[in-house]
Amino acid sequence: MDQVAYISMKNIVKTFGKVVASNHVNFSVHKGEIHALLGENGAGKSTLMNMLSGIYLPDGGSIFIEGKEVHFSAPKDSIAAGIGMVHQHFKLIDVMTAEENVILGKKGLFFRKGESRKIDALAKQFELDVDLHKKVSDMSVGEKQNLEILKVLYQGARILILDEPTAVLTPQETRKLFAIMRKMKAEGCAVIFISHKMNEVMEITDKITVLRKGETIQTLNTAETTPKQLTDLMVGRAVDLTIERLEQPAGPELVQVQGLTVLKREGTPALQNVSFAMRGGEILSVAGIAGSGQKELCEALAGLQKVKEGKILFQGEDLVGQSPKEIRRRGISMSFVPEDRLGMGLVGGMDMVHNLLLKQYQDQKGFFLNKKPAVEKAAEIKEKLEIATPGISKYPVKNLSGGNIQKILLGRELDSDPEVLITAYPVRGLDINTCHKIYDLLNEEKKKGVAVLFIAEDLDVLLALSDRILVLANGEVTGIVDARTATKEQIGLMMMGQKATELEGTAVVENC
Amino acid sequence: MDWWISFFSAAVVAGTPLLFATLGGIFNERAGHMNLGVEGMMIMGAVVGFSVALATSNAVAAMLTAAIAGALGALIYAVLTVTLRANQVVTGLTLTIFGTGFANFLGQSIVGQSTPAAIKAFFSNISIPVLSQIPVLGPVFFQKDIFIYFGYVLVILSGLYLYKTQIGLNLRAIGENPSAADAASVPVTLYKYVHLLWGGALCGLGGAYLSLVYVQSWQTSITAGMGWIAVALVIFSTWNPYKVFLSAYLFGGLSILGFRLQSAGIHISQHLLDMAPYLVTILVLVVLSMDERKSAGPKSLGIPYFREER
Numbered sequence: 001m002d003q004v005a006y007i008s009m010k011n012i013v014k015t016f017g018k019v020v021a022s023n024h025v026n027f028s029v030h031k032g033e034i035h036a037l038l039g040e041n042g043a044g045k046s047t048l049m050n051m052l053s054g055i056y057l058p059d060g061g062s063i064f065i066e067g068k069e070v071h072f073s074a075p076k077d078s079i080a081a082g083i084g085m086v087h088q089h090f091k092l093i094d095v096m097t098a099e100e101n102v103i104l105g106k107k108g109l110f111f112r113k114g115e116s117r118k119i120d121a122l123a124k125q126f127e128l129d130v131d132l133h134k135k136v137s138d139m140s141v142g143e144k145q146n147l148e149i150l151k152v153l154y155q156g157a158r159i160l161i162l163d164e165p166t167a168v169l170t171p172q173e174t175r176k177l178f179a180i181m182r183k184m185k186a187e188g189c190a191v192i193f194i195s196h197k198m199n200e201v202m203e204i205t206d207k208i209t210v211l212r213k214g215e216t217i218q219t220l221n222t223a224e225t226t227p228k229q230l231t232d233l234m235v236g237r238a239v240d241l242t243i244e245r246l247e248q249p250a251g252p253e254l255v256q257v258q259g260l261t262v263l264k265r266e267g268t269p270a271l272q273n274v275s276f277a278m279r280g281g282e283i284l285s286v287a288g289i290a291g292s293g294q295k296e297l298c299e300a301l302a303g304l305q306k307v308k309e310g311k312i313l314f315q316g317e318d319l320v321g322q323s324p325k326e327i328r329r330r331g332i333s334m335s336f337v338p339e340d341r342l343g344m345g346l347v348g349g350m351d352m353v354h355n356l357l358l359k360q361y362q363d364q365k366g367f368f369l370n371k372k373p374a375v376e377k378a379a380e381i382k383e384k385l386e387i388a389t390p391g392i393s394k395y396p397v398k399n400l401s402g403g404n405i406q407k408i409l410l411g412r413e414l415d416s417d418p419e420v421l422i423t424a425y426p427v428r429g430l431d432i433n434t435c436h437k438i439y440d441l442l443n444e445e446k447k448k449g450v451a452v453l454f455i456a457e458d459l460d461v462l463l464a465l466s467d468r469i470l471v472l473a474n475g476e477v478t479g480i481v482d483a484r485t486a487t488k489e490q491i492g493l494m495m496m497g498q499k500a501t502e503l504e505g506t507a508v509v510e511n512c
Numbered sequence: 513m514d515w516w517i518s519f520f521s522a523a524v525v526a527g528t529p530l531l532f533a534t535l536g537g538i539f540n541e542r543a544g545h546m547n548l549g550v551e552g553m554m555i556m557g558a559v560v561g562f563s564v565a566l567a568t569s570n571a572v573a574a575m576l577t578a579a580i581a582g583a584l585g586a587l588i589y590a591v592l593t594v595t596l597r598a599n600q601v602v603t604g605l606t607l608t609i610f611g612t613g614f615a616n617f618l619g620q621s622i623v624g625q626s627t628p629a630a631i632k633a634f635f636s637n638i639s640i641p642v643l644s645q646i647p648v649l650g651p652v653f654f655q656k657d658i659f660i661y662f663g664y665v666l667v668i669l670s671g672l673y674l675y676k677t678q679i680g681l682n683l684r685a686i687g688e689n690p691s692a693a694d695a696a697s698v699p700v701t702l703y704k705y706v707h708l709l710w711g712g713a714l715c716g717l718g719g720a721y722l723s724l725v726y727v728q729s730w731q732t733s734i735t736a737g738m739g740w741i742a743v744a745l746v747i748f749s750t751w752n753p754y755k756v757f758l759s760a761y762l763f764g765g766l767s768i769l770g771f772r773l774q775s776a777g778i779h780i781s782q783h784l785l786d787m788a789p790y791l792v793t794i795l796v797l798v799v800l801s802m803d804e805r806k807s808a809g810p811k812s813l814g815i816p817y818f819r820e821e822r
Contacts, residue, residue, distance in 0.1 A: 053695070055694075055695070055820070056819075056820055057820075074694075074697070074699075075694055075696075075697055076699075079696075080697075085695070091691055091692035091695045092689070093684075093685050093688045093692055094689075094811070096681075096684070096685070100681060101692075103681070104681060104682060104685050104693065105685075105693065105696030105697045105698045106678055151696070155696070
């Protein structure tokens, strides 16, 4: 393209304390282009985009819009320049309606007038499905995303930045989002797309810029590259991308869940009559839209949730009503990783050794703690899982990157040699390389004969890694299918509430 | 019947300092700031207003300086919690301790002095034509002094401001999610300063009304915990300015219940009656916190905002 780049960022530098997040980064986008930013966690993608949207101030370098240099000191400067960012964590006000969220920050008007018609027209133009009078707290993730896009378009954005927009969407919602992105491209807007999902990047984008450790590695035309090349560029060396499914005969049924019903705090059911079995040496995955009961399922299995009805049989013995400690002693281990990773499981302000002690102390006698075994264990886990930390003691785990935190959490759980491993979102927000390390760990446990319950979001991974997939929709099991034969579309529909038995061509393994 | 009318009428007067302080607290908390310095800002307004009244006998000047004193107290709080992002609870507590000390020190020489006659005259009751003739409601609400009428207007204006204007929408957004407001180009820091200072000014006005009109003389530690009740009333009113009508006058009534019962010849220990407003405050907080949705205030209340936080 010969025209002047729409946005061009030159020699951008940004440091946080001692960490260099962006090191002389160059990046430019043209009109009518969908441009992907690829990179591992901590490669500086979000940092770069936060500078473009005026949230961070660059320490060095310059930003040009249509050839003219601009300086953003606040988000409002960036919005005025036509840049709109849809953040990974939506910036919406839950208690307000869609319309209120859209007109937020509007200037000049003292009293709010009916802007609805203008907003409606814009939504129609870009085929965004948003009910303006609905409260954000009542919206699905997909609706919230549409609202975010509508909001930035209303603010006059011609350059749309989408930071991992598909991480929490169903395949159907993702397709809709892509249609909107193509529409924007046709209208002459530019779209910057950040994603860890390689197939999506290959499908939707025109150009790809790869970042690694805060530096620009290369900008490529999507048509002329391959996922393999991109991953190698991201990681800096050749990587094996295939997710291996360990083919082995499933062992005996270790856990039987029968008619499990769990209530939310408000008294509405979070899980309704859920039944399934977990076998040793098998990975059973759970798919579902966020908040379909995954959290409650994990917590019920670990004894942290009050069970209204139903049984959880472990080797024939009912675990319902047993204390978490008792359940743990029997060899059921849970590594539940909530959205914020540190919320459950690890104490952010403590170092690795003390985090291990949190579980180890139970086996110790006497009043004072013996730190020695934990120190040894920490060193062992660090070695085995390749955890990058400045020190196993005196270095708070919250300062580590997400991948390393995740590895500590898993390492601690695996250390107790569990017979049942429950793991929720272990790869959430992790880059490809670290993801594969975690998959390998799960496969290793499977090989040992452990029954693994794996809750995750990426359907491609679920299909490639697991043996069977259980789909939850609104707290009900819509089906358990064989991962070898199921398709993404089938699972997507089941996530929306369609029963597996009602779908054509679905291989139902077990029906409840 | 006359006893009741006179009781309700007095409740409105007693509730007026609370009305102003609670409104002030609502503006603070809607901006995402838990300000426990209400008591301190009230008493600063009370002493400055009273001193200026003694010196000038000018009610408008007294009230204006009281508002400025409250706003200055709030400025200390705002610099610490907005710009320096200090802990809001500790800063608020400190402001209360500072304000009380400041007021008692400044008020040492005027202890026992009473409100000048010119000021009393300024705050004499005015009957509103027609409205004041309504039975019961007339004498209770419409035969009052000018400041109480100002309070009515202020409650309604505050509600309109918060719920019907763009600025109000932006302010509510800051209390809920400042980074969302920031991303929508709302100047978060400016909004926080303006509404913290405005809240402080309202607390100062409430304090001045207390010393000049309600008590009509200067006493050491004149607010006697009224600011703390106002902090609770912010929650009782569920951060809604309109509901301050109900909460402020209800608690105004509770605070005078003791005198009234005594004068009616009912003998209950004064100490027990003194406890009433505080006891009811605790009860109200317990009842409100049973319903999570209602007691949930602005979501970012008490959390400092830093744009570049990672």
